[in-house]
Amino acid sequence: MPYTGEHKQQSRQRILESAYRLFSSRGYDNVSINEIMNEASMTRGGFYAHFENKSALYQESIRYAASVSGLKQNKPESVDGESWIHTLLEGYLHKQNLDGECQCPLASLATDVAVRDPQIRKAYTETFKGMNAIIQKYVDTYSDCERQGVMATTAMMIGGLAVARALNDKRLAEELLEACKQEAINMLNGATIEDLLVED
Amino acid sequence: MPYTGEHKQQSRQRILESAYRLFSSRGYDNVSINEIMNEASMTRGGFYAHFENKSALYQESIRYAASVSGLKQNKPESVDGESWIHTLLEGYLHKQNLDGECQCPLASLATDVAVRDPQIRKAYTETFKGMNAIIQKYVDTYSDCERQGVMATTAMMIGGLAVARALNDKRLAEELLEACKQEAINMLNGATIEDLLVED
DNA sequence: GTCTATATTGGGATAGAC
DNA sequence: GTCTATCCCAATATAGAC
Numbered sequence: 521m522p523y524t525g526e527h528k529q530q531s532r533q534r535i536l537e538s539a540y541r542l543f544s545s546r547g548y549d550n551v552s553i554n555e556i557m558n559e560a561s562m563t564r565g566g567f568y569a570h571f572e573n574k575s576a577l578y579q580e581s582i583r584y585a586a587s588v589s590g591l592k593q594n595k596p597e598s599v600d601g602e603s604w605i606h607t608l609l610e611g612y613l614h615k616q617n618l619d620g621e622c623q624c625p626l627a628s629l630a631t632d633v634a635v636r637d638p639q640i641r642k643a644y645t646e647t648f649k650g651m652n653a654i655i656q657k658y659v660d661t662y663s664d665c666e667r668q669g670v671m672a673t674t675a676m677m678i679g680g681l682a683v684a685r686a687l688n689d690k691r692l693a694e695e696l697l698e699a700c701k702q703e704a705i706n707m708l709n710g711a712t713i714e715d716l717l718v719e720d
Numbered sequence: 721m722p723y724t725g726e727h728k729q730q731s732r733q734r735i736l737e738s739a740y741r742l743f744s745s746r747g748y749d750n751v752s753i754n755e756i757m758n759e760a761s762m763t764r765g766g767f768y769a770h771f772e773n774k775s776a777l778y779q780e781s782i783r784y785a786a787s788v789s790g791l792k793q794n795k796p797e798s799v800d801g802e803s804w805i806h807t808l809l810e811g812y813l814h815k816q817n818l819d820g821e822c823q824c825p826l827a828s829l830a831t832d833v834a835v836r837d838p839q840i841r842k843a844y845t846e847t848f849k850g851m852n853a854i855i856q857k858y859v860d861t862y863s864d865c866e867r868q869g870v871m872a873t874t875a876m877m878i879g880g881l882a883v884a885r886a887l888n889d890k891r892l893a894e895e896l897l898e899a900c901k902q903e904a905i906n907m908l909n910g911a912t913i914e915d916l917l918v919e920d
Numbered sequence: 921g922t923c924t925a926t927a928t929t930g931g932g933a934t935a936g937a938c
Numbered sequence: 939g940t941c942t943a944t945c946c947c948a949a950t951a952t953a954g955a956c
Contacts, residue, residue, distance in 0.1 A: 524764015672903035703872035
């Protein structure tokens, strides 16, 4: 029955979308299955035809969000690696990510994930590795910045956005995003003062 | 009645301690007032003699944790500012903060706070400002690193620790802490490649 | 100020009709 | 596969004894 299968896939997709939207806005515990299903234009009872339980949905919604994040966009041929990194930073540390939903589960759910079961943390860990791989790939086209610098930069991006979302002071939050953007560009340029001094 | 007043203060202190310990380990929603009171050797009913509700306790426990954090220790006279920054980084990005409780509420509760009421976010915001002020104070003794660099560094420290706590891979988590430590030292040294190039 | 007992709510999960 | 109805448990908050 192709219709039934396709229809089920569409329902599943809608559930994943509304789940991530609500989880990133309000956290795992503060969102009910009822709300998620309503937002996906279904009722509560139907949920268990798609997911084993709420925890399984959480895990899959993290993977889903990572797969549609701005970081996953393909670089146009005409743009060089360094410019593309700037574009990615601009999109990631953008003030539109401050209120409510947020494109990146690494930032919106960091401390929430830390207290969940291993399957959920595994989805988070793989997403983090993926983010580092993407940044490294483009950085390699113009800089000698290595794994350590890239990891510290992604931590700063995630931390900057996560903290900015928690702040109760919009001006400070936007200042923080801007600071992280500038320093990320510096850090990804690779060489440090020490390197230069040694070369002198 | 001095005895009664003092006794109440001690009870309140015990509640704040066990509250922060449990909140930082398992998040706000996953900890019940019952558990907190048991951990403080009291019973549930007594709670409301000390705090208006659970939310008020959350707010005060964040301020309490910030007040006893390692960052609040006083620098010994004999140690210079730069060495002290290294000591603070070592303590903050230490693997003993990975499992369970964590000295810094900014890292252990970042995304948890983002979805709470304004009073809680205010406590978080003030704690963040305090962390920046402390780092800036010591950095000023040896570097020209300004507000932007300090804010980006604290975001990296908080983000590094928060993400490392969420990861399901101990080796990767420790590598991340180490990367943030090294890059924080670099960043707090202030000048960037661009600065040096301009000076040339 | 601390205790026990309880009112009340909310939400995860299941049963069963269609 | 989706719906309605229901079971069940956990947790906040309150009432009232001591």
